[in-house]
Amino acid sequence: MVLRFLLAACALAAAFSAQAADKVKVGFVSTLSGPSAALGIDIRDGFLLAVKLNGGKLGGLPAEVLVSDDQFKPDVARQMFERNVKRDKVDFMTGVVFSNIMLTALPQALDNKVIYLSPNAAPSPMAGKECHPLFFAVSWPNDAYHEAAGAFANQRGLKNAYLVAPNYQAGKDSLAGFKRTFQGQVVGEVYTKLGQLDYAAELAEIRAAKPQALYIFLPGGMGINFIKQFVGAGLSKDIMLLLPGFSADQDVIAAVGPSMAGLFNTAHWSPDLANAANRKFVAAFEQEYKRVPTLYASQGYDTARLIDAAVRDVKGKLGDTHAVREALRAAKFDSVRGSFKFNTNQYPIQDYYVRTVGSDGHGGLVNKSFTEPILKAHGDAYVQQCQMPQ
């Protein structure tokens, strides 16, 4: 009798889980305090804007977004993930900015069958050998901006380039990405100390080497310092400085000031991209937050819109993880970046643009994209190594 009752209860529970949920719960863990907070705040603001424009709903269901701060600490992120997954029983996890933090916290979601949608970090191993059916990168593969920059240097007919990056894995991977597409000669490749402030010594070497192009991967404050000193050393007249998009984003423009004008950078999105979804996003973001959205904000916004589309397509049956995953893979939403689809490793295939920093017409500076993408429908170099379990 007891056994029967239990069986019935289990059957009921199973039936219930495949029924439409009454709301969507999203766990959002990001870096919202400390020196690197600006990036996480932009992702959050973009995400919440999409929910707000949707009338507080995702896929027709009332949305509950649980926002928490990882304080730039991997172990804190892990605790937040565990709490959101086990106690709050969220349907999706998202939010993390930095790959080292994400990789520490990620098993808490994936091992408990909760889908993680990355609004920023998209490390190469997760695109290749370690690809996972419940992991989606809604941003751009780690190497993509660097590959686009290499392609742009080819297009401009630059014969040689000098490369600078911090001495750690991401620095080496980035320069490898540039070299993958660049066909000219690499005349110098310098790895600096992580967190270095002053680049006078490196700039003196660059002046002596006289390269045509200079490509740097120096995230955060390092890039701001380098750009200021590069312009101050008078090198911008003779050498074309190429940057990955995040080193010439709105936050960097604000910190560097007028010396940013005229610099080239590569990204998958730009505030001036001419599509209806993007026009709506940029106008709404500027109205809501009184600032120009960054790449990070656009990624947060797209992540929420992807969840919205998937929940709508499974008609709210969030218990059926397989169906939800298929709906996410189909990605039936209008991305602010234009064409967007998932590769078999659940990393994006999309276009990349060259952007240049120019006047916004009100005394400020803003990124403007070239109309023709530099890389069209571009995936990543690791997809062959991914044996995605179905």
Next chain:
Amino acid sequence: MTLFLEQALNGLQYGLMLFLLAAGLTIVFGVMDMINLAHGSLYMVGAFLAAWLTQVSGSFWLGLAGSVLLTALLAMLLEVTLLRSLYQRDHLSQVLATFALILVLNDGVRMVFGTDRPLSVPAGFEQPVALPLGLQYPAWRLLIIATGLVLALLLYLLVQRTRFGALVRAGASNRAMASAMGVDVPLLFTAVFGLGAALCAVAGALLGPLLAVQVGMGETILIPAFVVVVIGGIGSMRGALVGALLVGLVDTLGRTLLQQVLRESLPPQWASAAGPALASIAVYVLMAAVLVWRPQGLLPVRGR
């Protein structure tokens, strides 16, 4: 050759800026026996104030002057209200309290000024200037070198030739005795703290156009400043100058000359792996070597 000269100038410029930070740090450490981790935060406050005042007044020089004044005032206020009660405590309490101050100041600056602020090189200094021997060097960095040298000289005169300097030196070598001889030690401490903060503000404002003026900039420069203090000898102003110039030169040449030597003497894959690693530890190797050779630092204060 010109490349070597340019690198030497770079080392000198970096060293002199470190000196401005280390001078305040070493004197607070030496005179008050106080470990002030928040010293770097005063440098950050100085840079933010300079950027803000430059924007408001339209002149970098007004911004610089205002920032020096306001940072010194803020520091003296902090000293009177908060840090004074820490002098009698052990170093652990001081480290904890001033670390808390770093967090408070970081978030305070973020609330008032935002995460970062633009600050550009003032008009007339944007371009490199031609020096003898065909050398091109950024005008702004030359100005920093000149300012650093002048301030170092002024500090030397202040400490060695004035009554105030005599009191500071007396306080640094024997605090109890100085107090017994009738020196108003609390007032002296407040003045010294304000002076240290003013030097921080000069460094913050001058480096602002070269570096990112952003929250957290103080912590990154605090560590090399401490290395300078330890190399030079705690409490010693001359030691701070010598230590700062050594650190500046070793760091710059380690990043350039050392790499070149390695490239020419080792196989490429070894050189590319060892070079950056060695460059980033060169300064700490120097510190370790100095400590083995002279545990009190290069030019320790007499009587400690």
